Structure formats: structure tokens, C-alpha cells
Amino acid sequence: MTMKAGTDTAHGVNPINPVHLPSVDAVLSDASCLPLIAQYGRTQTLAALRVLLAELRAAMLTGKPASEISITSLTAQLEHQLIRATSSPMKQVFNLTGTVLHTNLGRALLPDEAVQSVVAALTAPMNLEFDLSTGKRGDRDDLVESLLCELTGAEAATVVNNNAAAVLLMLNTLAQDKEVVVSRGELVEIGGAFRIPDIMTRAGAVLREVGTTNRTHLADYTSAIAENTGLLMKVHCSNYAITGFTKSVELEQLVPLGRSHKIPAVVDLGSGTLVDLAEYGLPRETTVRETIAAGADLVTFSGDKLLGGPQAGLIVGRADLIAKIKRNPLKRALRVGKLTLAALEPVLRLYKAPELLAERLTTLRLLTRPQAQMRAQAEMMQPILQRMVGAEYEVSTEPLMSQIGSGALPIDQLPSFGLALRTTAANQHSNPLGRLEKMLRELPRPVLGRISRDTLWLDLRCLESADQQGFIAQLEQLAQLNSTHS
Template sequence: MNKLYRTIPKVDVVMGEPALKGLVYSPELIKRAVHLRIDNIRAGISQGTVSQSPDAATVSQDVARDIISIMESGLTGVINAAGVIVYTNMGRAPLCEEAVQAMAEAARGYSDLEYDLEQGRRGSRQNHIRPLTRACFGSEDALVVNNNAAAVLLILSSLASGKEVIVSRGELVEIGGSFRMPEVMTMSGAIMKEVGATNKTKLSDYENAISDNTGLIIKVHRSNFSIVGFSEEVEIRELSALAQKIGVPLYVDMGSGVPFDLAPYGIPGEWTIPGCLEYADVLSFSGDKVLGGPQAGIILGRSALVERMAKNPLHRALRIDKLAIASLGITLRLLAKGRHSEIPVLRMICESVDDVKARARRLKRLITRTKAQVIPTRAVVGGGSAPTKSFPSWGVCITTKSASGFHASLRKTNPAVVCRIEDDSLIFDMKTVDVSRIRDLADRINEVFS
């Protein structure tokens, strides 16, 4: 074994190899990578998994590949042809061009983010988004933080630390990234008091759970799943009446902020911001789901309660950044003006199915390397919204014996392409493909099938 250790190439020798000479990164970074690779070789010899040390040229080539892989990695553009509008794993809501420009302008230079130009002293970043959010939704007050998970934590910490929070067992949700409501409650200092059963919770269950230490009643939107069949739940308005009766706040965590009724567009029965705000003392939702803005957690509610959150030291750790303030501001102004078609998510939800069919026909015409056909499909909102509902769409179908293999190849193109596989067919749902990306999508399909 000692002989093996002596065959490990020295760091300086590896550093002198041609594979590392051409790298544009600092000598210190490269040297750290060489040390790490040699340490791994040494550990492999010690564990008996390496029987012969590679030479200096091989080590240098491995190090070069490691460095390039790490330093040149980053986000890859994706054409979403899956028919999932708010695709969480692909970045949720695409922003409108005006919001993107506002972010770029905010990033390019200095701004009055936390500076009061009139008074010549420190200001608050919330002054740039809080009044606008309040006005947009007609709420008594508002606060905006990093995301809805942050909003939940801040609300519970501010209003119910050391107090009991009454919640239905059917609403103890876990969403993506192992975000679990019980664990967040524990972290906030609130004491969770479960009521009812998984499939049935009655008003009497809430009433029987009330104690002198009750601090909050919470109603949670069931993101990504639904309880159907032999089930029962208490409506928000009923919980509001109970909360008023006992003098504690009602908090509604609606998850995905649906700004208006989607029934005319084939998605009935979803909670809406105005509907929840009518009964809730405090309400929170995501900015980057159905609202169509950047990542943000939007809190609406009574002034006295929201002010307690604003003054909570935790607020600083969860605060929204300047880029999100800039882009959310644009999104809210468009929403307030009724210019929904300029917000990509809302445009996709509300657009005519004939427009989607036209895009599908255009894609089919551009596909020249394989047979394709235009077919009716069903698209979904995604992002935890309307988990059991879909609505009409159109797409392009390519039937092949190796659908999964071709899909894997499509994911390696630039931009990458993600679609659906149904039976032995690739389905390119055009609900989520903008007209500006049709040519790119066709080129990638032709490339893979050539």
C-alpha cells in the first residue's frame, strides 16, 4: 500500500499539465481542486477501492472536467410543453416583459430601496410595495416577504407564539421540498391543536378545541391534493363567525393566490383572494403562482395584526429583495388595470382554446423529421392550484416506440424541452408554449428525430 501512495502524482506536477494550463480560473481555485482530487485518490487507496493511482495527465484531465462542470453550470432554459402552467420545478410563473425590464433596471444601479429621498434619511423597502399591494386587493393592510412559506412562519410567530393554533387534521399539508405545516408551527413557537379526522372536520370540532390559550384558528388550502367522497370540511365564513365570537384571528393560508374567479375559464370552485379576504383576519399566498409575479409571500389583513408582523425581528430575515419588489410592482399594476393578458400565467389560463389550437397546428407544420398529429388535450394550472381540475387545450402528438428515450434526448437540447408521455406517445401541449417559442420547439424536435 505504501508503494501505491508513492505513485500518486504531486500537486505541482499536475498543475503543470496542459489540461489545466488552458483554464481561465484562478490558480488558487485550480490548486484546491487538484488537492481534492488527490485526497480522493488517497482515500480510495486506504479503503481498497483504488488499486493503481492515475498519472498526472489523467488527474489533470479529471480536475479540468470537475472545474468546468462546477463553474460553468447554471440554470438551463426550458421550453415547457407539459401543459402545466405554474410548473414549480421549472420556476413557476414566467414574468411579463415589463416586469423583467423593471428587475433589470433595479439590478443595474442604485435606487431608493431603503432611503427616503424627501426626508434625506433611512426609509423602508416596504414603502415601495406595501401601499400598492394594499390598494390592489382592497385590504386594510399588507406586507410582502420572501415567499409564502416565510409568510406562514412570520404570521404564526407574530400572532400565536406560545399559543394554541386550531387546525383540521385534513389540512396538515406537506408540499414540495418537504414543507410541512406541523413542523413550521413548531418552529414558529405556536402550539398545534389538531381537530377532526383526515376526511371529516365539523364546526363542533373547532368549538370543542377552544381554550383560554387559543391564539389562532387556521384554514389551509390543500395544495396538490384533494379529499373527496365521504368527507366534510368547515367553510371559511363559518370559521370567521366562530373566530369573531371567541375573539381570536382567523388566518387563511390559501397557498396559490387566485386573483379572481376562474370558473368562466373551466376551473370552478377555487378559493379567490377577494373571497378569502371577505372573511379572514389574515390571509397569505404566493406571488409566483396564479398571480403571475415573482417569488414572494403576500400577506393581507387587519392593520393591527399586520403591523405586529412588520415589527417582528423575524421579518428582516424573511424580507423581500429589491428585484422582486420591482417585478411584483409591475405585476400588481397590470392586475389593477385589468390587463390580465399581459401577465403570462393569467393569459394562458384565460386565452381562447382556439388560439392554443392554432399554435398546435403551426408546430405540426414545422415538424419535418417525423410524423405528428394535432390532438385535443387537457392542461392544468399547477403549483398546487386546482389539484383535481383540468381544462381544454390542444397539443401535438408523436407516437414512437421509444418515447422515454426521445424525451431524455429532448431534455438534453438547448433550450431543453419537457413534454408529457402518454402511452407510447410524446405530447407537446401548446397551452404552455408561447408563440415566440414554436420555431425553437420545432427545431429541437427535428434535431432529436433526425
């Protein structure tokens, strides 16, 4: 194999014999490489260059044909490798799956107030555990505790890194080596194999199941209470609902039983909401305040689901029980940092103006978007998307049903609207919808939809006007990908 040798000074190109690739020093000292060193550093550039030269040598040894190689072309390849190596694996995506609180996509999107608060916490020291009034060390929970108590009616509150941690900490503090009575119909498993029985074991508590899968009576709890009973516990049924011949014990019944035996009644609400969602035209869900008012001694719930804030686990309830929880050494292991608190506090503050919440809280704004608004979007984008995918696919606008997600209101759906893509007779590819779905994921900002019933669905509920132009702009690249994959 031979290659053209010589020097093209007019174009600044220095062709190189493939048998004699340039030395590392020759490339690093070339003017075309200096900007890469300035941007990525010499160490990183050197490592990437060595990998690139090794790949070229390996290709030459196999007799693979190669185009003319020059230092200029080498640095161009080197730049491509550096860009790829330094790009973050975490990317912004367009969530067109129809699931608003999508666990795999980070659940709740933060409102602007929370974003600005996090930026401030990232760039300056904050009084995370410093009491400005006394000049002494403070408690980081103080930053949000008064807000949580005001919004829920609880006596005290504490924050950990997610609701699973909240449940674990509560059980370990109040029921280690003791029995926790739970209805068999509430022994849930949610995403990531989080199971109540497993959390009980890890917390050092002993699970005492009562009732049957579909029916549990107050007498079942009463007969289960013994000298070693530590807690009576109710668990929100996430991701499923039992219907038909059913019976469950309401918290209002369980609380008097617990108090008569001096046993706390606790509730894991799972998602947890601070407002009556029915006031915003959404399916009704029991609020944290209602649960506290019903007599729950402690309530645990998430910060990044219906509440619309950052990932966090919130525990609210009796002051004496919260104090015990905060003294548990596990609390330090499960506590949150300044970024979580910086995001959580402004989100909680939004709830003090409930009449403005549907506009300012991103999660609630997405959940309450009018179907007509999404329909107008779909009708505007349909011809653009049709032109980009070509005759191999048919694009239509159709009504859809979105879901809240993350275990919140599992059987309730929201009327939505979006785009439906189906294959046509002109499409000769195997698995054409899978191919199109892959192309959408390969866009600079990946587009995620869902495939069902021989259709690729793009639900527009989570595509707000601020992102609409960006979505449309990159559709031109979809046409390029389509021709490349053809």
C-alpha cells in the same frame, strides 16, 4: 505507441510526441491559446489545461490509441472544456409538460414590465429603504403595501420570501406557545414535504386538530377553544380535493366565533388569486379580497403562483397584527430583497387594469390560450417533427388536458392541444420513448414533455409564438442526436 512528429508550418500545426506532451507554458504562450486567456482569465485557463494534460497522460498510460496531438488541437479541446466548465447549470427550457405553474421549472413567468423593472434594479441604486419625501430611512414594504391594500381590501400588508415563510412568521408571532385550532381535513402536505404540523412545531405553536378527515363542524372549533388558544386557522387544500360525504366550516362561520373569544381567524390561501378567474373562462377560486371581506384577520398567499409574479409570501389583513409581525426578529431573516420587490410591484400594478390582464400577465395569458391556437401550432409542427425523428416514431396531433399546477385548483384541467409521439414497429431500441425523451433534454434549449400511456406527450400550451421559431430551429439537431444514439 508512436505518433507522427515534425512540423507542418503550412497549416500552423505542431505535432507532438505523446510521450512528451507540451509543457503548460508552451500551450499558454501559444497564439492559439491567447484568446482563451483573454476570455476566461489565466487562472481558470491554467486550471483547465492541467486537468486536460492529466487526462491525456492517463489515457497514454493505459495504451489507449490517440490521434495526432498538437498545440492547436490541445487548445481546441481546452476551449471545449472551458465552455463546459463555465456554462450555467440553470438553462432556459421549453415547458411542454402541460403544467403551467410548474414548481420544478420556476412557476410563474414574469411579464415584460416586471423584467424591465428587475433589470433597472440590477444596474442602479434604488430607494429600497429610503423615504424620498423625508430623506430618512424607510420601510421596504412601503413599495408594495398600498397596492396590496388597494387590491385586497386589507388594512396593511407585508412581504416575505415565500408563502411557507409567511405562515411560519404569522404563527410564530401570534401563536408561539399557544394552540392553533385547525380542521384535520386541512392538515396539508405540499411539495418539498411542507406540512402544516411541521410548520406549527417550527413556529413554536401547538397544533390542536379538530373534526375528522372528511367532516368538521363549527361545534368542533367551539369545544376546542381554551384559555391558551392563539388562533383559529383555515388552510387551502392544495394538490387534492376531498369529495363525497364531507363537511367543512366556512370562514363566515368561523369569524364570529373567533371575535366572540377575541381570537384571530387566519387563512392560508396557498396560491391565492387577486381576480375572479371565472371572468376569464377559468375555474373559480376564492380571491384574497373575498377572504378579507369575509372577515379573515390575516391572509397569507404566494406571489409566484396564480398571482403571476416572483417568488414571495404575502401577508395581508389587520393593521395591528401586521405591525406585530413586522416587529418579529424573524421578519428580517425572511424579508425579500430589491429584485423581488422590483418584480412584484409592476405585477401588482397590472391588476389595476383587469380588462388588460389576460393580455399582459404572462400566467393568465398562458392559462387562457384558445385550444384552436394550440391546434394550429401542432398541425404546423407535426410534419417537421416527424421528419426529424424518422420512421422509428409516429407523430400525431391530439387534444390534451393541461393543468394549472403548484397546488392551484388541483382537480381542474384546461383543454389543450399538442403532439403525441409513439414508437413504431421499426424501432428496435429498448425503452424507445425514454431514449427520445432524453434526446429532447439534450437539445441546446432542453424540451420537457411527459410520458404516459406509452406515449411521449408535448403539450403546446406554454409554447407561445415568440418561442415557436426557436423551438422549430433546433429540431434539426434532434435528427443529429437521433443518428448519434442509433
